[in-house]
Amino acid sequence: MTFVAATVVLVMSLWSALVIGVVPIPSGVVGDILLYRLGISDGRVAWSTGQEAIIWDLRLPRSILACFVGSGLAVIGASLQSVTRNPLADPHLLGISSGSALGAIVALLHVGLVWGPATVPLLSFAGALCATVIVLLTARFTSSATASGLVLIGIAVAFVLTAMSNLLIYLGEARAAHTVVFWMLGGLGLAQWQHLVYPAVVLVASGTFFWFNAGALNALTVGDETASTLGIRVVQFRYLTFAVGALLTAVLVAYSGVIGFVGLMIPHIARMFVGGNNFLIIPASALFGGIFLLWADIVARSILAPSEIPIGIVTGLVGGVFFIWLLRRRNHSWR
Amino acid sequence: MAARLEVRNASWNPPGLPTVLHPLKFTLEPGQRLVVVGPNGAGKSTLLRLVYRYLRPSSGSVLIDDTDIWNIGAPAAARTVAVVLQEQPAEFALTVAEIAALGRVPYRRGIVSGRTGDEVITDRVLRLLRLAGLRNRILSTLSGGERQRVMLARALVQEPDLLVLDEPTNHLDIRNQLEILAIVRELGVTVICSLHDLNMAADFADQLLVLHKGRMLAHGDAGEVLNTSLIERAFSVRARRRRSPDGGTSYLTFHL
DSSP, X not given: OHHHHHHXXXXXXHHHHHHOXXXXXXXXXXXXXXXXXXXSOOOOOOSOHHHHHIIIIIIHHHHHHHXXXXXXXXXXXXXXXXXXXXXXXXXXXXXXXXXXXXXXXXXXXXXXXXXXXXXXXXXXXXXXXXXXXXXXXXHHHTTOOSHHHHHHHHHHHHHHHHHHHHHXXXXXXXXXXXXXXXXXXXXOTTOOGGGTXXXXXXXXXXXXXXXXXXXXXXXXXXXXXXXXXXXXXXXXXXXXXXXXXXXXXXXXXXXXXXXXXXXXXXXXXXXXXXXXOHHHHHHHHXXXXXXXXXXXXXXXXXXXXXXXXXHHHHHHHHHHHHHHHHHXXXXXXXX | OOOOEEEEEEEEOOTTSOOSEEEEEEEEOTTOEEEEEOSTTSSHHHHHHHHTTSSOOSEEEEEETTEEGGGSOHHHHHHHEEEEOSOOOOSSOOBHHHHHHGGGGGGOOSSSSOOTTHHHHHHHHHXXXXXXXXXXXXXXGSOHHHHHHHHHXXXXXXXXXXXXXXXXXXXXXXXXXHHHHHHHHHHOSEEEEEOSOHHHHHXXXXXXXXXXXXXXXXXXXXXXXXXXXXXXXXXXXXXXXXXXXXXXXXXXXXXX
């Protein structure tokens, strides 16, 4: 029931994201353009090429990217929270996006766009993977394979990488630093059709992995030792989940910048609707995350129209308030 | 079906550190119940961890039905041995039925839950443990006794041939303590269990194993093993055996 409703809301949100914008385009025209571009109607063209470009080349890829990023971050958050038994775990807590940001900063401020427009995504992806490898090696080096050990290492690595990023920004040119800040706060404005395939493929693959392992994720929420008596190789599974989550985060952050709070709070909202079973939480998080980021993006580009604010500001504001509410709710329901 | 457990000179020490559990051996025939007793830190949990394949013996081996448990995979071992620990899920709101259903994890093949019989087994166990009415409740809203029954349910859903219980009566009131042990006794599977209450241990056990500072101090029939001088050595307390007023059973009392 929740899933049917959420799917309907997702489709409606996607539609709203196409209709709402600086240039108002009636939803009838939006429908005609979509049908025409999808080759369903061979129709008479009753709109301007400008309208067509806005819908097909800007709003649609951007909205689809919003869905991917929102779903992906939420699913990673849900899985990492289970696997670390830590309700505060989120894709950005574990150093992954700090590495990604560092990569992007190197590209934007220092090496320049040496590989063309793909330079920023490529370097930020490389940065995220490096950060993951550092976290996993540090976990091995300090023999901290436990749930909380991994979280603590993630935080430590994130601090070090963020310090390096800040140093580079500080030493860099002021105007370029503005670009960097915009990127670090997240934005979906760079979405392009030819790039969507990468987040799509990785999202489907890792989403399937997490969903497939929902039983193991549930078992881990009971405790490491109990999970191991259920035949789960706890340490390996935790590393694997972490690595898959890191890969997906890396791909998403490369296209969207660092968008906070989605991965942290959407899984909690999903749990309110479907309970504690990851078999349900993971698809619910994917749907809710997509819906949430679509609307966050609509707000981000409408609130100061015609200019847009970084989407991370919107999610951060909503997320922070939500978090306080969550805390209150938890302390009140606790006996 | 109950399993035969053989611990063959198994010992354990953390890598590079002194021995926690010195080599010991015993055999448990199918359907027998062994209770491990000993003071805190004597190595009871370590012994149990060797049996449920959480720790690999530093020397010797643990065999179930004459097969070394480290020669079969973790899921295969989990289909034979189920464990009730004192861990309980804290943060995330799993329901009673969802926790019990975790016992099917070792049986999953391919996509998520898989086999059709899974729900039937879970339902049967929930009814057996009088949890059917609580199936949609969230674990953290239950009483301690109910929670412990849920953890036992999860283990029974694994359909084990050997059940390992680490201090299953901890933090329970006296009725819940007796109930848990009565349920386990009825199952007919082989059981290895650690307990603190020596009178309860003597009543529940077919065999008793006393650990002291990582060594096996005594092993055998409960009535023979639990003599007062042995208890004084193992636990550093004075013990007296008293006959109950109705003349039947005897029981132990303890003093500093």
